[in-house]
Amino acid sequence: MDYSQFQHPQRYVGNEWNAIRKSHTGKIPICIGYPHLYEIGMSNVGLRIIYGMLNQYRDIVCERVFLPGHDYAHYLKTQRKKLCSLETKLPLDQFQVIGLNLNSELNYPNVLELLSLGNIPLFSRERKDIIVTGGGIANPEPLAGFIDVFFMGEFEAGAEDFLRTLRASPRKQDRLRALAELPGFYIPQHYSSVFTGTGYRTEKKYPFARLPVGKRIVTDLNSSYYPRKWLVPHTSIVHDRAQIEISRGCPNHCTFCQARTVYSPYRERSAEKVLSLLEEIYRHSGYENFSFLSLSASDHSSIEELIDRAHSFCRTRRIGLALPSLRIGDVIGRLYKKLSALKKVSLTVAVEAASAQLRQRMNKHIEIESLFEAVDALKSLKIRHVKAYFMLGIPGETDDDIRSIGRLIHELKRRAGLQVNASVNIFIPKPFTGWEALPMPEERILQEKREILFQSSRGKKTKLSVSPLKRSLREAILSRGDRTLDAVIHRVWRTGGIEGYPGGNAWDHWESALREEKIDTHRILHRSLDAYPWSFLTPEAPRNQDRCHE
Amino acid sequence: MNKRYAIPTVLIKRGPMRFFSQIDLTRVIERAIRRSELPVYYTQGFTPRIKMSFYGALKVGAEGRIPLKLYFIERIDTGEICARLQPQLPAGLTILPDSGDTRG
């Protein structure tokens, strides 16, 4: 096919270095995908882990698919052609399992677009043989009607069970029935969820269903699978580097944070292991850029050794090495000497709130003031600008707290000579966080808060980006929603509300779908309930496995 | 400054690789050289890069041949360089010694 009639034809070729092509004879075909464009999907590490791991099995063939660009999607629809996998160009409906990694709630309508382009019935009840699995999100309820199996936790730890079930029977219903008895496989059709007036009640519909569903986790990162034959795209992608996960989970307990619960408990990969991955991945990929992946790299118990040894490996080979965000105190304190050896150090700080009081309430311990005392250190690290993350709309936030964001940015510029690129996110009371039961501020109030923020930082030559209100609302509704949202997602998909497509993220799609389906957004966003749609799930690993951070 | 030896080659782009741009090709060659562990020459300065010079470009979608000069810090036979690079290239790219008659 001549892909050059489409924008970014490279997306569709599927000939990446280390891509795996197998014959399908006698094998169970699985297609894994990410419901967004190639450049975004290929940056996802979880997908690479699953791809490499599944292809290790002789009787499994695992291929990939991503959402095509809108021009290609249009071509498929008008020519009545089906979306195919990248490796062997097999139509999606020829696979036995479609596995989707869903990192963002905003991509829900994209899931439907992807399935529909592949000629796969959208609703779970309409599909005869194909199993659609999902993973990577905390509250799967809004997708309950579409997905057959949600995998809870880390697929490395459940893959064997999953494959055994596939081998045992070719029939979808047998497979679901067998999976239902295993921990970590949530099969929405086996449960009912009702709103009782004061909260949600989730019950088993069949005695064999598990409640709680459970979660699978890798106990030892050193022995768990990690891809060595790194898939290298021949064109640029969003995170254009090989990423090595140095730890999973986070030992800190920031109140608003969902990631720490979903990826709990905190585990580390040893320096020895990380270094051997670095060498092997480099040998197999020739990638000129590497980065470490971690929610909180500063907490890694051998971070100094890691930086030292990785740097000496990378320097002789002219490989760029990027570190994830480190605590300010560490950058200018114990890690300063190590970092000054690196060519480029970028400083990203999740400040979250400019006022110390608010940070206290969030259980976020960072040392902003130390930035001012470390001007020399910052200069020699050649740090000229800092990327800072803030949150707006936090419970208990005063107007003055908001203004202090502007003041802090200004001070950093004046006293430390730092250009600040501030990125402000609207607070969303995410499921499984310490603040899940707090109401999200009303839209009108958030609008006022945004105004105050913009006014207080006006004329300060600051790069300030604030997440658009409607986008945050959409994310909040989808992350906190219940099963009735499937009709909304379906409507939005039908009217073209696809993320990444022209006009796809317009609020209009959502506004009319929410209205037509008579969704009570007040209940989703602002009401405190005795149980939420997601409350029956248990993603939190026992707390005693976590290390507390000083 | 390191001594460098220019090696004239010609790159043939065909099949699936025709959908990749000249910038993509630079990346592909750079990574192939890195995997081959050939003693390549890096540009000096703050951000060293593998030096290579394409003579001309092909449109995305077009097949064809492009003269390409590579640089190494040791004197190595052009044939050997191509022989070591070829297994590191994706299907659709062929690298050959440039006999000299491809460039005007």
Ligand code: SF4
């Ligand atoms: S440091 Fe805080 S915000 Fe970051 S991952 Fe850990 S708990 Fe979450």
